[in-house]
Amino acid sequence: MNQPQPEKTIDIDFGNPQPFFDKNRAVVVIEKKNKTPYPKSVVKEMLDIIRQNRELIEKTYESG
Amino acid sequence: MRLFVDERASSKFAGKYVFFDNDFLSEIFSDEELFKKTLEFFSRGFLTIDPLIKFEFLRDTYLPEQRKLKEDFISKAIFTPAISHNDIFVRLQSNALLLSKIYTHEKQPNCKPSFIDLMLAGRMMFHENIGVLVTRNKKDYPSCVFDIEIFLNAERPKDGVILSYSVLCFNRRKFNVCYRNLQTLDQGI
Numbered sequence: 001m002n003q004p005q006p007e008k009t010i011d012i013d014f015g016n017p018q019p020f021f022d023k024n025r026a027v028v029v030i031e032k033k034n035k036t037p038y039p040k041s042v043v044k045e046m047l048d049i050i051r052q053n054r055e056l057i058e059k060t061y062e063s064g
Numbered sequence: 065m066r067l068f069v070d071e072r073a074s075s076k077f078a079g080k081y082v083f084f085d086n087d088f089l090s091e092i093f094s095d096e097e098l099f100k101k102t103l104e105f106f107s108r109g110f111l112t113i114d115p116l117i118k119f120e121f122l123r124d125t126y127l128p129e130q131r132k133l134k135e136d137f138i139s140k141a142i143f144t145p146a147i148s149h150n151d152i153f154v155r156l157q158s159n160a161l162l163l164s165k166i167y168t169h170e171k172q173p174n175c176k177p178s179f180i181d182l183m184l185a186g187r188m189m190f191h192e193n194i195g196v197l198v199t200r201n202k203k204d205y206p207s208c209v210f211d212i213e214i215f216l217n218a219e220r221p222k223d224g225v226i227l228s229y230s231v232l233c234f235n236r237r238k239f240n241v242c243y244r245n246l247q248t249l250d251q252g253i
Contacts, residue, residue: 060127
């Protein structure tokens with residue numbers, strides 16, 4: 001009977017001590033180590049979310 | 065919202081895990097300027113979200129549109145998730161219970177932390193020397209065990225009120241003193 005194959009993972013040295021990080025997110029950590037400060041595209045998306053939230057609050061609670 | 069902080073202190077947080085309490089996370093979720101300045105200030109650290117803070121951030125959101133925005137925001141890759149593994153949870157719970165006993169015996173009258181605050185304190189103890197916590201509720205993290213590294217002050221535009229957030233870290237030396245006091249009490253039973 002075929003043994004189930006483990007899912008492929010990439011071993012990355014996070015340094016010490018970082019045992020609690022999710023390896024699926026490792027690429028972000030590596031990218032952040034190499035680039036300063038954060039991926040611009042992600043920051044832009046988050047700023048857009050904050051703007052939408054602010055507009056939603058203004059429309060819902062502050063218009064009246 | 066303008067952030068007032070000594071930018072030279074930014075280097076203190078290089079390589080550190082910067083945990084946000086829900087009050088600060090909610091504040092940066094509502095203000096683009098504060099969000100940008102926070103990213104700049106902690107640019108050499110790792111912004112980290114404890115699973116219980118994620119829970120607190122997402123719970124009790126009335127507007128469906130806002131719920132979706134919160135879920136999108138918290139899932140972005142600049143936040144490094146702390147794994148919610150059972151082995152770690154058990155250790156955090158043990159830390160939290162011990163800290164609650166210490167708070168009581170050290171006579172901290174204003175310190176009445178919630179379960180999540182205690183677990184977060186346990187998380188800071190687990191990541192001593194490498195974890196810091198940004199919170200507005202300093203009273204839930206008493207000085208008998210925690211040190212203030214720096215303050216982040218933000219001016220609220222609508223009324224000019226200054227909101228002060230503490231950046232805290234666990235102090236092992238102070239903890240050991242409190243722990244010895246607790247053990248002495250226990251020996252007297």
